[in-house]
Amino acid sequence: MPAINYKNFTLGVEEEYMVLDPVTRELKSHEQKIVQEGEKIFADKVKAEMHQAVVEVGTDVCKDADEVFDDISVLRKTILEVAESLGYSLGASGTHPFSQWQRQLITDHARYNEIVNEMQDAARSNLIFGLHVHIGMESRAMANHIVNSTRYFLPHVFAISTNSPFWEGRKTGYKSYRTKVFDKFPRTGIPESFESIEAYDNFTKLLMKTNCIDSPKKIWWDLRVHPSYKTVEFRICDVPLTVDESIAIAALFQAICAKISKLRSQNLNFIQYSRALINENKWRASRYGIDGCLIDFGKEEEINTRKLIEELLDFVDDVVDHLGSRDRLNVIHQILARGTGADRQLNAYQKDEDLIKVVDHIRSEFLAGITEKKF
Numbered sequence: 001m002p003a004i005n006y007k008n009f010t011l012g013v014e015e016e017y018m019v020l021d022p023v024t025r026e027l028k029s030h031e032q033k034i035v036q037e038g039e040k041i042f043a044d045k046v047k048a049e050m051h052q053a054v055v056e057v058g059t060d061v062c063k064d065a066d067e068v069f070d071d072i073s074v075l076r077k078t079i080l081e082v083a084e085s086l087g088y089s090l091g092a093s094g095t096h097p098f099s100q101w102q103r104q105l106i107t108d109h110a111r112y113n114e115i116v117n118e119m120q121d122a123a124r125s126n127l128i129f130g131l132h133v134h135i136g137m138e139s140r141a142m143a144n145h146i147v148n149s150t151r152y153f154l155p156h157v158f159a160i161s162t163n164s165p166f167w168e169g170r171k172t173g174y175k176s177y178r179t180k181v182f183d184k185f186p187r188t189g190i191p192e193s194f195e196s197i198e199a200y201d202n203f204t205k206l207l208m209k210t211n212c213i214d215s216p217k218k219i220w221w222d223l224r225v226h227p228s229y230k231t232v233e234f235r236i237c238d239v240p241l242t243v244d245e246s247i248a249i250a251a252l253f254q255a256i257c258a259k260i261s262k263l264r265s266q267n268l269n270f271i272q273y274s275r276a277l278i279n280e281n282k283w284r285a286s287r288y289g290i291d292g293c294l295i296d297f298g299k300e301e302e303i304n305t306r307k308l309i310e311e312l313l314d315f316v317d318d319v320v321d322h323l324g325s326r327d328r329l330n331v332i333h334q335i336l337a338r339g340t341g342a343d344r345q346l347n348a349y350q351k352d353e354d355l356i357k358v359v360d361h362i363r364s365e366f367l368a369g370i371t372e373k374k375f
Helices: 033-045 065-085 108-117 138-159 178-182 198-209 243-265 275-288 305-315 315-323 326-338 341-350 353-363
Strands: 011-020 045-048 055-058 090-092 131-138 223-225 233-239 295-296 299-303
Touching: 011 065, 011 243, 011 353, 033 045, 033 055, 033 065, 055 065, 055 090, 065 090, 065 243, 065 326, 090 131, 090 353, 131 198, 131 243, 138 198, 138 223, 138 233, 138 243, 138 275, 138 305, 198 233, 233 243, 243 315, 243 326, 275 295, 275 305, 295 305, 295 353, 299 305, 305 326, 315 326, 341 353
Parallel strands: none
Antiparallel strands: 011 055, 011 090, 011 131, 045 055, 131 233, 223 233, 295 299
């Protein structure tokens, strides 16, 4: 039986932040000033996005969850300092509670102009903020196997990340409305399974040959084999309020990948379900977060979402210490107890139904858990 090299499962995290007017709490176009100043400090770790009210940061390739925590902590703290020095503020939420997308400026860049020209209002209204997690793989063939087998768990982890209950001044009734906004794009959502990496590559080549896409990067599924690196990229989650939550989610994705790889080394596999069935769970997660039920397709019955998440933690438990992520994963138990970002936003709103105070809560959580650490 081949031994698992747990060092292969490196991590990288990307977070997208809201740029805010500290007085009105509206989204505010920053004309890439934050990116320009951030690049002087971090080189290529701070990037512009399609909308000028968004800043994206990305970590280095990290060996474990602790290293990712330190990297994201420095990025959040420093980019907030840059933003405040320029008269802006930042927050981490899947959607802004009340800003109107029609009032936000698009970054003047050939790639973004092309997307807007093709997608029109679907692109202009795509003012959302996500968390992307990259997990290193030993090969692209293994990456394809991991994607096929981990699709089932996407709604479970997504439920933990839900952090966008408001949209354009309305309480939407969803714990993650961000996914409803992004659904307007093509090539989104739960991916199909592919029998081999060659089959996946042939699929992308066909899309490029027929001018559906000009780059595999325009496949925006919730989970994909990265077009350039030996990684899988999890794209389903809302950006969480806090660093601790982001790293817990990244560590859980890492543990799921390691567990599936371990099963593969034992000639075992987790049963694969159809995209249509997994989508049923994704819808439930977006609507109810951790407060509803997901379907256990093996038992063919509804199960409390919190219970299924606890079962998922038990499922990966035998690889967690090899990855050194037990402390980081313990944060998930805290989320199950106190609620997701969406739950906490809704709690802030319920006091006097003031969305300004919801934004203030989002801002107050941005550095939670890292403000006392020296960098």
